[in-house]
Amino acid sequence: MIYGENKSKLLKIITSCTIILITLVITYIPIAIPGLQQKLVIVSGTELQAPLQTLEAKFRQSNPQIKLELKFQGSQELVNRYINKRDDFQPAVLIPGNGEILTDISDRLRAIYKSEPFYDSPQPIAKTMLVGIAWPERGKILFPNGRFQWSKIEQAMQVINWGKIGGASSWGSFDFVMTDPTRSNSGQLTLDLWIKSESGVRINSTSFINLSVRSLLSLIKKSVYQPPRSTDILLQEFIVKGANQADIATVYESVALHRWQQSIATQGKPYQIYYLDPSMETTATAAIIRPNVDANTANAARKFLDFLTQPEQQAVFVQYGFRPVNDTVDVTAVANSPWNQNIPGAEVQPNITLLPAPTSQAIAEIQRLWERVD
Incomplete structure (x- = not known):
């Protein structure tokens, strides 16, 4: 009888140990x-x-x-x-x-x-939004009122040389930088906003017929040399090249805020952020x-x-x-928030109009327009 009880207890112990072992295996074997x-x-x-x-x-x-x-x-x-x-x-x-x-x-x-x-x-x-950035002395010449204007960039592209738009002749050619719209979202947002400012209409299947749109895209494509495939790559190149090779660019606010200290370390000065009005918020x-x-x-x-x-x-x-995207998070209350670092031009609540991002149909048309134009 005692032998049977001991055997039963032993089986229970073995069973318990087996369960524990299996649990440990499941937990730690990965x-x-x-x-x-x-x-x-x-x-x-x-x-x-x-x-x-x-x-x-x-x-x-x-x-x-x-x-x-x-x-x-x-x-x-x-x-x-x-x-x-x-x-x-x-x-x-x-x-x-x-x-x-x-x-x-x-x-x-x-x-x-x-x-x-x-x-x-x-x-x-x-979330983030599209912004413009410029080296300070360039930005003051191009945007004397402190507000980003597509028409000023277009004018600079047409005359090519800084000396003809109020800058120093030694600055050389005007160099605008954007990403490749066939590979990058920020390049697509740039063209969508720029075309809207030029024609006042949304991009659709008839946009290529619009002579002003074709003329604008042709000017941009001839002026932008080998656009980078992504926004972060663009900004790193913008910082390394500095003025005279990269004067003004459109990028996400997020990467502009994140890399501004890198611009000080590399070029000895930060770039200036300009909020586009209207701009586009992208999620x-x-x-x-x-x-x-x-x-x-x-x-x-x-x-x-x-x-x-x-x-x-x-x-x-x-x-x-x-x-x-979580509304409980306050950007000014976060430790090491870039909005608390006095970054030139950065604003917590910029007084601008935010347009919805282009639809998938508009994005497809932007890519077609860019590939078709000379």
């Missing part, structure tokens, strides 16, 4: 054996590279079973590469700089697979891709996107110059 981790490939616009790389380590600490692989491309480029299967990896999440770009990919995927292209509704991650938006992405990977993606929209992580985006 860490011990990286091959069993859940891999999650995120492809984002380059404007989010700095904050996402900062947040990657923090996410890994609280989610060791999920291995993030971050890839960065121009916002339009990432869509084109995914649709045309030009990448050697399978992304689970796409985060272009403009949520409207996801409408394009949604339509194209739905046509291919005849089913819903995303697991969930696309999720906003962070980096994430979508979990359904084709070739299994449910477990989709669940891991949901954890990551939920992580990004929490106040603590939104504050990190603010530190990198973005405006939060």
Whole structure:
């Protein structure tokens, strides 16, 4: 009898130990054996590279079973590469700089697979807007009233030399910089706003017939030499080249705020930020891709996107110059907020009109216009 009781107790102990061992294995084996981790490939616009790389380590600490692989491309480029299967990896999440770009990919995927292209509704991650930047002495000549004007840039492009528009002849040619609109969202926003200021109409399928639009695009294309593929690359080149090679540019407010100290270190002075009026607010938006992405990977993606929209992580985006999508976050209350650093021209609430970002149809037309014009 005693023997039977001891045997029963022994079995219970063995069972309990087995359960504990299984629990430990489930919990820690993904860490011990990286091959069993859940891999999650995120492809984002380059404007989010700095904050996402900062947040990657923090996410890994609280989610060791999920291995993030971050890839960065121009916002339009990432869509084109995914649709045309030009990448050697399978992304689970796409985060272009403009949520409207996801409408394009949604339509194209739905046509291919005849089913819903995303697991969930696309999720906003962070906001910014298009601004102008200029080296101070150039900006004072071109915008004497302190306000950005497309017409002044167009005039400078036409006369080419700074000496003919009130600058020093030693400054050489006028050099405006923007990103490639066939690969980057900020280049698309630039053309959309510029064309609106020229013609006063929205871009549509008849825009190429408009002589003023064609003339403007032709002037821009001839004046902008080898436009970079992404906004962050553009700004880094703008800072390194300095005045006489890069005078004025259109970029996201976020990267302009984030890299202003780099301009001081490299050129000995910061660039001036100019708020466009009207401008466009653009929201980096994430979508979990359904084709070739299994449910477990989709669940891991949901954890990551939920992580990004929490106040603590939104504050990190603010530190990198973005405006939060979480309304509980105050940009002036965040530690090391760029809006508290007296950056030339930076404003918490600029008195400007914000237009909606161009639709997917308008984006497609902008790309066609740019490719067709001489």
